[in-house]
Amino acid sequence: MKITTGFVQTADVTVYLCPEHAGQPVPQLELRPTMKARGAVTWFYGRGEEAHVLILGLGPEARVDAERLREAAGNAARAVHKEGFATVNVMLESFVRALNGALSEEEAVRAWAEGWLLGSYAFDKYKSRKEARTVERLHLVCASEASYEEALEQTAIRTEGAMFARDLCNEPPNVLHPESLVEMVRERFAERPVNVRVYGEQELADLGMNGLLTVAQGSRYKPALIELTFCTDPSQPLLALVGKGITFDMGGMNVKSGRDISDARFDMGGSCAVLGAMDMISRSELQANIVALIAVADNMPDAAAFVPSTVVTYPNGLSVQVGNTDAEGRLVLADALLHAGRLGAREVIDIATLTGNVGEALGLSVAGAWGDRKLVETLTAIGETNGDRLWPMPLVDDYEELLRSDYADMNNIPPISYGGAIVAALFLRRFVAETMRWVHIDMANTVQAKAARGYYPAGATGYGARLLADFAVSRAEANRTAGGGEA
Numbered sequence: 442m443k444i445t446t447g448f449v450q451t452a453d454v455t456v457y458l459c460p461e462h463a464g465q466p467v468p469q470l471e472l473r474p475t476m477k478a479r480g481a482v483t484w485f486y487g488r489g490e491e492a493h494v495l496i497l498g499l500g501p502e503a504r505v506d507a508e509r510l511r512e513a514a515g516n517a518a519r520a521v522h523k524e525g526f527a528t529v530n531v532m533l534e535s536f537v538r539a540l541n542g543a544l545s546e547e548e549a550v551r552a553w554a555e556g557w558l559l560g561s562y563a564f565d566k567y568k569s570r571k572e573a574r575t576v577e578r579l580h581l582v583c584a585s586e587a588s589y590e591e592a593l594e595q596t597a598i599r600t601e602g603a604m605f606a607r608d609l610c611n612e613p614p615n616v617l618h619p620e621s622l623v624e625m626v627r628e629r630f631a632e633r634p635v636n637v638r639v640y641g642e643q644e645l646a647d648l649g650m651n652g653l654l655t656v657a658q659g660s661r662y663k664p665a666l667i668e669l670t671f672c673t674d675p676s677q678p679l680l681a682l683v684g685k686g687i688t689f690d691m692g693g694m695n696v697k698s699g700r701d702i703s704d705a706r707f708d709m710g711g712s713c714a715v716l717g718a719m720d721m722i723s724r725s726e727l728q729a730n731i732v733a734l735i736a737v738a739d740n741m742p743d744a745a746a747f748v749p750s751t752v753v754t755y756p757n758g759l760s761v762q763v764g765n766t767d768a769e770g771r772l773v774l775a776d777a778l779l780h781a782g783r784l785g786a787r788e789v790i791d792i793a794t795l796t797g798n799v800g801e802a803l804g805l806s807v808a809g810a811w812g813d814r815k816l817v818e819t820l821t822a823i824g825e826t827n828g829d830r831l832w833p834m835p836l837v838d839d840y841e842e843l844l845r846s847d848y849a850d851m852n853n854i855p856p857i858s859y860g861g862a863i864v865a866a867l868f869l870r871r872f873v874a875e876t877m878r879w880v881h882i883d884m885a886n887t888v889q890a891k892a893a894r895g896y897y898p899a900g901a902t903g904y905g906a907r908l909l910a911d912f913a914v915s916r917a918e919a920n921r922t923a924g925g926g927e928a
């Protein structure tokens with residue numbers, strides 16, 4: 442499919458973007474108010490040679506922003522593909538004009554292309570009947586013939602990174618397991634300006650990465666820590682991006698129950714976010730100093746598996762009682778956080794599908810973020826604009842006692858389930874070097890969409906890939922202008 446911009450062309454479909462209270466945006470058509478509601482998709486089919494008209498509702502005009510536009514574009518992509526049309530005109534110019542400066546034309550072009558491409562995604566490689574992708578030309582009608590080629594090129598890189606994250610996350614565990622993930626990462630980054638280093642069983646043992654080694658005990662696959670380094674400016678303070686990569690969380694010996702626990706393959710969402718971001722970053726001109734650390738294992742029950750009451754010791758001197766083998770994420774993240782400290786990272790963001798509890802607190806659209814206030818603020822602001830939303834959560838010192846163990850320094854589960862996402866963050870904090878500014882993002886609630894909506898298809902969302910890539914850009918800019926320091 443080709444995306445073009447410029448004056449109006451002939452096409453099968455004309456798309457109009459309709460915020461509420463925007464007068465009558467479509468000539469010769471009387472729109473009902475419901476057609477302008479957020480998410481509304483209405484067809485007016487043309488007769489003979491007439492173009493078909495697609496009306497997209499954007500909701501209250503005051504709340505229209507780039508994210509609403511991405512959402513509408515995702516909905517439009519699915520609707521047009523479903524009808525099987527080949528060429529599309531999107532009336533961006535009149536929409537941008539009606540918004541009176543809320544969005545520039547370039548912002549609208551980027552947002553539309555991003556939403557459309559992400560919304561066209563389908564993980565259908567295992568279906569014998571693929572979902573049709575019929576659109577050949579997507580033409581964005583603009584006020585001039587100005588070129589948006591670079592913007593569209595950057596958008597393509599962005600969406601391909603996010604779709605890489607989705608692909609990895611969606612892939613079932615018979616294809617993607619700890620060992621094949623390592624190979625897939627090597628392959629993806631082979632031609633990129635990224636150094637790939639994999640710590641296998643022996644190196645993990647040498648470095649005392651006992652969380653990974655313990656969790657992986659019940660698996661037929663070896664665990665690994667994947668270290669990806671992107672360093673185009675060694676003078677910048679090192680930023681570490683840490684991802685939880687449990688390729689399947691069966692719960693271990695505290696085996697998960699349920700009629701269908703297929704979603705446990707999404708437990709690598711954090712590492713997918715990091716890998717997706719690195720995919721984007723490594724195709725950009727960014728001047729930065731970044732290391733990605735992916736903690737890879739699966740969590741299986743087996744005769745050799747670790748059992749509850751096992752004690753794991755870490756090289757920072759802490760011992761952990763495994764109260765429950767299903768709280769495995771924090772055990773492997775501890776290794777990666779300690780490793781970030783060893784590498785001398787000054788800032789570290791860890792991202793993980795860590796607790797079911799985060800969804801109790803924040804619902805299914807907004808991830809939770811703990812740690813350094815300034816960095817959380819920066820991340821929150823980025824998420825508000827790019828759609829990977831998160832919200833600040835507290836590190837409650839009073840809850841430290843919930844980590845208490847009778848015979849080790851700490852337990853991997855608290856005795857009560859209230860505040861479980863906070864307690865998990867407190868657990869991780871104990872593995873963060875004092876020299877590092879740290880943020881923990883729990884994305885267990887945003888890793889997947891149960892049904893298609895906006896630019897999310899059903900399945901893995903790719904959450905966090907755009908967030909971390911944009912954050913890396915913002916940190917590099919801050920380092921350049923302020924010489925580092927404040928976020």
Ligand code: BES
Pocket residue numbers: 690708765767768769770794795796797798853854855861885886
């Ligand atoms: N990967 C899960 C968290 C999770 C739950 C992700 C639901 C996505 C959807 C994690 O390893 C886990 O099992 N956490 C337990 C912790 C508990 C045993 C303290 C949980 O949240 O129930």
Ligand code: ZN
Pocket residue numbers: 690692740766767768769770
């Ligand atoms: Zn678990």
Ligand code: ZN
Pocket residue numbers: 687690708767769770794795
């Ligand atoms: Zn897990």
